[in-house]
Amino acid sequence: MSVTRSEALSPAAVSGLVWTLVRTDFKTRYQPTVGGFVWALLKPFAMFLVLMAVFSFIFGGDPAYRFHLIIGLFLWDFFAEATKHGLVSLQAKSYLINKAKFPAWVLVISAASNALITLGVVCVAIVVFLAVGGRAPGPLACGLFLLYLVQYILIVTGFSLAASVLFLRYRDLNQLWDVAIQAGFFVAPIVYPLSIIPERFHFFLYLWPPTPIIQFARAVLVEGTIPTARAHAFLAIETLVILAIGLWVFRVLAPRAAEYL
Amino acid sequence: MAVLDVRDVAKSFRIPDVHRTTVREHALALFRPRRFRDLRVLDGVTFQLARGETLAIMGRNGCGKSTLLKIIAGIYAAERGHVVRNAGITPILELGLGWNPELDAVDNVYLMGAVLGLTLGEIRAGMDDILAFAELRPFASLKLQHYSSGMAARLAYAVAFHAVREVLVLDEIFAVGDVGFIMRCQERYRALSAAGHAVLLVSHDPRIVTTFCHRAILLEAGTIVMDDTPERVCKEYLRLVTGAR
Numbered sequence: 199m200s201v202t203r204s205e206a207l208s209p210a211a212v213s214g215l216v217w218t219l220v221r222t223d224f225k226t227r228y229q230p231t232v233g234g235f236v237w238a239l240l241k242p243f244a245m246f247l248v249l250m251a252v253f254s255f256i257f258g259g260d261p262a263y264r265f266h267l268i269i270g271l272f273l274w275d276f277f278a279e280a281t282k283h284g285l286v287s288l289q290a291k292s293y294l295i296n297k298a299k300f301p302a303w304v305l306v307i308s309a310a311s312n313a314l315i316t317l318g319v320v321c322v323a324i325v326v327f328l329a330v331g332g333r334a335p336g337p338l339a340c341g342l343f344l345l346y347l348v349q350y351i352l353i354v355t356g357f358s359l360a361a362s363v364l365f366l367r368y369r370d371l372n373q374l375w376d377v378a379i380q381a382g383f384f385v386a387p388i389v390y391p392l393s394i395i396p397e398r399f400h401f402f403l404y405l406w407p408p409t410p411i412i413q414f415a416r417a418v419l420v421e422g423t424i425p426t427a428r429a430h431a432f433l434a435i436e437t438l439v440i441l442a443i444g445l446w447v448f449r450v451l452a453p454r455a456a457e458y459l
Numbered sequence: 460m461a462v463l464d465v466r467d468v469a470k471s472f473r474i475p476d477v478h479r480t481t482v483r484e485h486a487l488a489l490f491r492p493r494r495f496r497d498l499r500v501l502d503g504v505t506f507q508l509a510r511g512e513t514l515a516i517m518g519r520n521g522c523g524k525s526t527l528l529k530i531i532a533g534i535y536a537a538e539r540g541h542v543v544r545n546a547g548i549t550p551i552l553e554l555g556l557g558w559n560p561e562l563d564a565v566d567n568v569y570l571m572g573a574v575l576g577l578t579l580g581e582i583r584a585g586m587d588d589i590l591a592f593a594e595l596r597p598f599a600s601l602k603l604q605h606y607s608s609g610m611a612a613r614l615a616y617a618v619a620f621h622a623v624r625e626v627l628v629l630d631e632i633f634a635v636g637d638v639g640f641i642m643r644c645q646e647r648y649r650a651l652s653a654a655g656h657a658v659l660l661v662s663h664d665p666r667i668v669t670t671f672c673h674r675a676i677l678l679e680a681g682t683i684v685m686d687d688t689p690e691r692v693c694k695e696y697l698r699l700v701t702g703a704r
Binding site: 207208210211214215217218219221222225226293294295296297298299300367368369370371374453454456457 | 472480481482483485529532533534535536548550552553556557559561562566569570573574575576577578579580582
């Protein structure tokens with residue numbers, strides 16, 4: 199047991215550490231490449247063009263299909279990237295955990311930062327894409343979309359906190375998560391409309407966190423409808439449960455993280 | 460009042476007879492439970508560090524020195540006992556911790572400083588002093604991968620000296636570089652000591668321990684076997700490692 203009277207980092211030092219890790223990580227990742235940050239955006243855009251070209255033959259009857267596809271794809275891309283980086287975040291910076299004393303959650307949060315920056319940019323791109331297509335969302339739709347994004351980030355944070363400490367004990371979790379992500383792409387209604395799946399299965403699909411986020415975002419941004427209060431309550435509970443589990447697992451396992459490196 | 464009070468600290472690691480580090484290994488051996496044995500690394504370690512005091516910890520490899528420093532720094536949790544920290548601690552268990560060879564000196568100062576607990580304002584305010592102390596002002600925008608190992612170590616030292624709080628904890632780290640730089644490090648170190656900073660230092664080098672320390676502790680198999688003057692502890696340490704009687 200340890201007692202600390204004046205050893206903890208100040209909030210200013212912690213926020214400075216987060217900012218420095220995010221900034222230097224961003225710089226190292228994109229500065230050496232021609233086009234820099236554009237590469238991060240190119241991946242979901244290229245995917246959109248390919249899937250649009252292929253699936254418009256099947257779902258081309260729906261004039262809003264391209265809007266649904268771009269929202270689904272971009273939101274999915276954030277989930278896949280942020281959770282993958284979050285999962286390996288502590289292991290990737292193990293030299294810091296093993297030799298310095300600071301809150302380990304800082305590493306988990308900063309690992310998802312690049313995906314978060316990309317999400318910010320693609321959200322602007324989504325709104326512009328909708329406006330150019332004659333479906334400019336109103337302030338209420340944008341506000342609700344922002345609310346869903348906040349919940350999405352909390353879900354990713356909860357998952358990353360738990361997965362990052364579990365990964366130190368189970369070193370094949372990243373491979374298992376890669377498989378889950380590949381399957382999850384088709385569980386979430388990204389390239390197909392949810393309506394083609396029998397309604398009795400919808401509840402199970404909604405348990406996969408990207409599904410409600412994508413569906414709700416499409417409803418407010420493209421369809422101009424607002425999901426029911428019950429649907430909102432479902433998403434809020436799902437978010438809180440994932441975040442609470444993530445915080446609990448992290449709180450229990452993080453103090454001994456350095457011993458598993 | 461001691462700035463650091465270590466009381467009856469004990470630490471064991473549970474060592475399994477079979478290492479299972481993946482979900483697959485755990486799943487395949489679900490009904491084959493593992494046996495664990497406790498490896499006792501520290502047992503009943505008790506000492507105090509006074510303000511302005513420099514204390515050396517000596518001991519053979521594997522005697523528990525690094526584990527003790529990690530418990531004091533708060534990186535490992537002690538299994539039993541207490542570490543009471545009455546002052547801010549700067550643990551430097553590895554030189555240049557967190558540096559990135561793909562970034563220039565300025566970015567690396569931010570990175571290393573932030574890892575050592577400095578705020579952005581403190582780093583910004585100290586940037587000129589850090590680069591001047593490391594004699595790297597003309598190379599501030601050069602990526603670290605183009606530095607010699609001596610230049611990189613100088614930068615790391617400069618940041619570490621700037622980040623020192625009341626208590627400095629050092630693991631096998633002492634000045635490298637040319638004679639001029641070593642002398643400047645020693646000067647800075649003496650100034651810190653004179654200003655009341657306490658230092659806890661792990662070293663195998665009797666010359667460093669007798670030159671800089673007021674007191675020394677000899678650790679053997681996880682327990683303190685001697686707490687005395689640096690000269691006496693160095694003598695006993697040399698007797699232990701050489702097997703001389």
